[in-house]
Amino acid sequence: MADHQTKIHPVLDIEAPSSARTLVPEGSVRSEKGDPAILHQPQIQENIPLMHSKPPKNKSCCCKFLCWTISLILILLIILGATAAILYVVFQPKIPQYSVDNLRISDLRLNFDLSLYAKFNLRITADNPNKKIGIYYEKGSHLSVWYKSTDLCQGTLPKFYQGHQNKTVLNVALTGQAQYGSTLLAALQEEAQTGRIPLDLKIDVPVSIKLGKLKMRKVRVLGSCMLIVDSLSTNSLISIKARTCKFRLKL
Template sequence: MTVEKPQEMTGDTNSDGFLTNKDVHRIKHPSLDTNDSSSSRYSVDSQKSRIGPPPGTYVIKLPKDQIYRVPPPENAHRYEYLSRRKTNKSCCRRCLCYSLSALLIIIVLAAIAFGFFYLVYQPHKPQFSVSGVSVTGINLTSSSPFSPVIRIKLRSQNVKGKLGLIYEKGNEADVFFNGTKLGNGEFTAFKQPAGNVTVIVTVLKGSSVKLKSSSRKELTESQKKGKVPFGLRIKAPVKFKVGSVTTWTMTITVDCKITVDKLTASATVKTENCETGLSLL
């Protein structure tokens, strides 16, 4: 293979060693016809590309979004602080979102479980009634305070559904006349299977009870008529049980309106009406 030596370029040059414009058209490639105008243009373009642009200062323009700024040294610590705070905020926001999502899932699952439990086992409120009342210690012939002792016999019915009941300790029972508390006490804890009727007895005691003159007069008149009204309020913690599974502690409230014929140990219940409420929390 033969390598042909290129023709030397001759002509005037400027002070930087570059050819002047008037001599560029003289440069020709040895393999091209000198009479061909297209070859001349090719030769000139080739020579220009080999020569390259003259040295100098150039201005390069970049789009605004491609310019990256570096904070000055005095603001470097502030830049680091703001960057770190943004990261901490993102982490806290992410943790909060995860916590709320988990809480929502737990609530939904609990609601589904409770709905299934209710449909299958049909939990219900037990029914209560007062079957006996005995009153001692109330003296209406004197205006001095008295200390009554009221014995209540309560009948609890768990006759429907498939669930047993567990009455826990910590219940409260109060007896009232015309808004004045005459005594208080509690029932013993007990278990009541499904379909069971249980009779429980408690003694409610008061100490140094003083009635207003109007209430004392009303109580005296009620005894003369043979219709003495009392109010009984019970609040008891209870759990439902099916098999070996026991629910969380709920609260049963019982409000009874009772009428007895007299204020003695042999009193007879004339009327009674009890309403039961169940709180799931």
């Protein structure tokens, strides 16, 4: 009777501790001693680029510079505003005033080229109403007399210093030539028949303000005086029937 060989397969003890259990994956190769040899699969490494974060130094520097600049500008504006307010309270500045006392026409005639030659003499009173401010009248002033849109004659004010609360009388000569003299003279003569001739005196005067012993920068006094005269007779005093003057400072 043939002997039957029985193959005994080891049974895994599931109650044994995990350290005592060894799982042999299918397809493992055993060593010569019978121990299972575990196949090590090659590990695949991926080259992932490293991102190095740098602090935004340029942006932070720009922000700091901008903040410092704005703060400095605000501080300067506050200082200038406070200084201007103190000066205004202490000196109480007022715009100088000018008035045309009389007007005399020395010459008004047609030239050979049919341009109109005019020479006016004005007596102007400059009034400085300030108690603590002196006025230096500088070079570069310009005065002109206009009839509607035509510049008849021009002149300048002398250079001088005007003290506190002072009124100075100035005699100013203005001369000039205007084109289309025959047409212009006819229009003036027609206005003279009504006894109301409109003339516009424009004033542009550079002045320097003196606060105590301190001489400030130049400003300009701009003004306009609308005059209504009765005639344009030469070498005679002309009556000024109405006058309206406006003045302002240009920094």
